[in-house]
Amino acid sequence: MSGSHAFLPPSGAAIWVKCAAAPSMWQRYPEPEDSLESMEGTAAHWAFEQLFAGQSIDVGLLAPNGVVLTEEMCEGAELFYDTVMEAHRGPHYVELRTDIPRVHLSNWGTPDLFNWGTTVAGRGLPEEMVLRIYDYKFGHGYVDEFENWQLIDYAAGLIGDDDTHVTVQMTIVQPRCYHRDGPVRRLTVRASELRAQINILRAAAEAAHEPNPIATVNPKCKHCSGRHACETYQRTALEAADLSMRSVPLDLTPQALGLELSMLKRAQAALDGRISGLEQSVEAAVKQGQRVPGWSIEYTNGRQAWMVPTDEVVALGEMMQVDLSKKAVVTPKQAVKAGLDPALVDAYSFFPPGSPKLVPDNLSTLRKVFQK
Numbered sequence: 001m002s003g004s005h006a007f008l009p010p011s012g013a014a015i016w017v018k019c020a021a022a023p024s025m026w027q028r029y030p031e032p033e034d035s036l037e038s039m040e041g042t043a044a045h046w047a048f049e050q051l052f053a054g055q056s057i058d059v060g061l062l063a064p065n066g067v068v069l070t071e072e073m074c075e076g077a078e079l080f081y082d083t084v085m086e087a088h089r090g091p092h093y094v095e096l097r098t099d100i101p102r103v104h105l106s107n108w109g110t111p112d113l114f115n116w117g118t119t120v121a122g123r124g125l126p127e128e129m130v131l132r133i134y135d136y137k138f139g140h141g142y143v144d145e146f147e148n149w150q151l152i153d154y155a156a157g158l159i160g161d162d163d164t165h166v167t168v169q170m171t172i173v174q175p176r177c178y179h180r181d182g183p184v185r186r187l188t189v190r191a192s193e194l195r196a197q198i199n200i201l202r203a204a205a206e207a208a209h210e211p212n213p214i215a216t217v218n219p220k221c222k223h224c225s226g227r228h229a230c231e232t233y234q235r236t237a238l239e240a241a242d243l244s245m246r247s248v249p250l251d252l253t254p255q256a257l258g259l260e261l262s263m264l265k266r267a268q269a270a271l272d273g274r275i276s277g278l279e280q281s282v283e284a285a286v287k288q289g290q291r292v293p294g295w296s297i298e299y300t301n302g303r304q305a306w307m308v309p310t311d312e313v314v315a316l317g318e319m320m321q322v323d324l325s326k327k328a329v330v331t332p333k334q335a336v337k338a339g340l341d342p343a344l345v346d347a348y349s350f351f352p353p354g355s356p357k358l359v360p361d362n363l364s365t366l367r368k369v370f371q372k
Helices: 036-052 071-087 149-159 191-208 219-223 231-244 254-287 310-319 332-338 342-347 363-371
Strands: 113-120 127-136 166-173 184-190 295-299 356-360
Touching: 036 071, 036 127, 071 113, 071 127, 071 166, 127 149, 149 166, 149 191, 166 191, 184 191, 254 295, 254 356, 310 332, 332 342
Parallel strands: 127 166
Antiparallel strands: 113 127, 166 184, 295 356
């Protein structure tokens, strides 16, 4: 979500706009650069950027932010690259800042990748321009390609005011989201069919720049970096907690069942967003040396990686009569499965520092340690 933020217009649709002029929660509380999700996402994006720059990637390669590329990151980057290249050979515009004055003069975004092509519209009709926008999501949460306000916002900036004879193809690539429609999902529409959504974007941006903009809880709040300090979101979450504790009769009618389930689902989403925001705040406080009652940080084991280049690993396998050259990427785990001595693998590999994890501070466990 580079250069974007969520607001809720009167229509109830959650949308993405950048509002530099209006004070907002995401400006007061920017996303922590050292959060696990942020660092992994940055490294995953860097991996596919390397492929489009003509560079190779490999498991164990260190990204500029210090994160070691995992097998998932490499496979995801290759999926994104192959998806783009199947539809268009180039040129491609990667992470290019795009101004979006059609929505608001301060609105801008950074599409992961986009390109332009042409297609024949039909008998006697002029040639159509095709705008392809790709968004790479490394997280597990499902991102819908239908009415994806972030991509519609990008389209508004890339197309401009003249949306005649333009087709927009919006593609979501999610290698770690296991959905029935697969990791690659695409929506193709005429650019003129996006006018209503773009008008909603414009109205939301204008409302956000009013002297006293109204904060409205919506599904995108759970991704806001300032949700832990938002009074409106706190009230909604507490009301949801109160609702979840109320007793209800067992003999509900179908209408009551549907209403109750819908209410609890909304309550669950509000609570999940509030909890994740507080978790990030507690984690940041503990990292700074502050004591937060009931919570501490543990570090997980990192994924085993080679200390030597891949060609030396292949040569090591040849010395031990184990063929490791058939795979382009050989991890220590794969080498053991292929027949290489685990002790030899351990001698040439290491476990990088793991990621921090917020856990309940079990004081009883600590007491047991000192009683031994």
